[in-house]
Amino acid sequence: MLSEILTLWARYDLTARTIEHLTMFAVALTFAFIIGILVGVLLYRHEKYAGPVLNVLNVVETFPDLALLVLLIPLVGIGAAPTIVACVLYSILPIARNAYTGLSHVSREQIDVAEALGLTGNEILLYIRIPLSLPLIAGGVRIAIVFTMGIVTLGGLIGAGGLGAPLQTGIFINIPMLIVTAGIWVGILAVVLDGLAGIAETWLAGRFGEW
């Protein structure tokens, strides 16, 4: 069985697919992280928009991912681009929401003391609010990691490459072993990445959490 897997791995070049997969994942997560944090900080700065904006992002979130991918094709074409855009759209919400919640829920007395010591608004954001929000932001990123892994795999359907491609191939020309191999491999990657994120989250909670 192992030799069968190795043959399939070589024939469908799963190493290259894995690199493609993780590259799309990394690009999407980086954009989602930057945009998510920016949106979170902006919402914290302009509190009155927080409700409406988070609601809109929630609506995006309820869109079935497959439908979103297809809807993006006329806008950004096929392949990696719509896949990454879809990942980012899905991942902004958990990151932005957690960043916003973290920033605005730092305890009143911490902020009070920071003001009284003579920190400016920006210094409070930089030295107090952001560090104390890190555990919550990490939680958001962790959710985004799971979303992104799923959607990147689905991207195989619209020609994005990655590990979704051999899965599609396996389904279309009926190679159960390929489906199983690619499926389990994606699963393992997702579990490992989520586990790493979990470790980071726990560490951040210990280091920056309010107790």
Place this chain on the structure above:
Amino acid sequence: MPSPRLFERIDRVELKNLIKRYGDSIAVDDLTLDVTGGELLILIGGSGSGKTTTLRMINRLIEPEAGTVSINGTDIRTVDPVALRRNIGYVIQQIGLFPHMTVRDNIGLIPRLEGWDDAAITTRVEVLLELVDLPPEMFIDRYPRQLSGGQQQRIGLARALAMDPPLLLMDEPFGALDPILRKQLQEEFSKIKEDLGRTIVFVTHDIDEAFRLGDRIAIMHDARIIQVGKPEELILDPASDLVSKLVDADRKFRHIDNLTVRDLMRPVTRRYFFEGGMPIGPALLAMMEDDLGLVIVTDTASGTGILNRRDAFTHRNDPVTVGDVARRPLVFAPGDSATEALRVLKRKKSPFALVMDRETPAGLFFSDEVLMRLI
């Protein structure tokens, strides 16, 4: 960007006709108060009396609707609030140490924002930790969660002093501590206060604390100041029933002549006793653990001695024992007259004496505590 040093010393803080309303309720109603440079002024009153609001108007955390606050004649509205606050120390009951920063980073935060270099910050932090009786080498890298409540409050004070502010605002700084620890910190603070030579405005609702620490006391009720004066003025000449009730003026008639040392001493428990042969390092640790300022040392060459925490702290790295550092205290018997004992303490300029029941230490007799129990 370093903030300007706004004032080297405080001559006068003037609060003039301050008014602050929250919705329909008035928090501070036409309040006028002068704080003289170098004094510790207590603002005391029940909750909702406006004392905290008043305090927070001095560093512009709250802006008054009407009236002015001026420091050395300068209206503080003309000063940038951030610069103003970096020139005024601030300590609150909840302490508010930043949980993600070490002791060093907490105390050194403002110096860092002011552009000090690392070495200067570390030196400053060490000086301040020494001042609040915490050995820097033990505490500088700890996180707030690794500190007891009393230790946190000491760090809170050190942080407030980081920029060497000539004015200090304190809002019930000892309020959250248990009574024994509170007393201990009050005693230490009143000693530090002398060294600091700063002007302090101190909010409390505890009249004992007010009498223990205050040079002058301003009593607030329903958003107004009803009397300002030295402790004895409030006791001897209360402006209203409310004041006399608050300072419990009736108790002053309790007759000291009938009382003995035993009535007014602080009894000691086991944890106050240390053996003379104990090395100084572990002894200091034990004193810090229990937050004891003074302990009784038995079995020294010259009989029973007293070790105070300052001495233990100074000698903490020396190869000496508790017995070497202990001092010979004044000694009274439990049956001695309290008035006579007080007279002796005053003449010898000693703040306390050991009370010995024949061969056994029975208690500690503190002059300031005796006065506290009488008023």
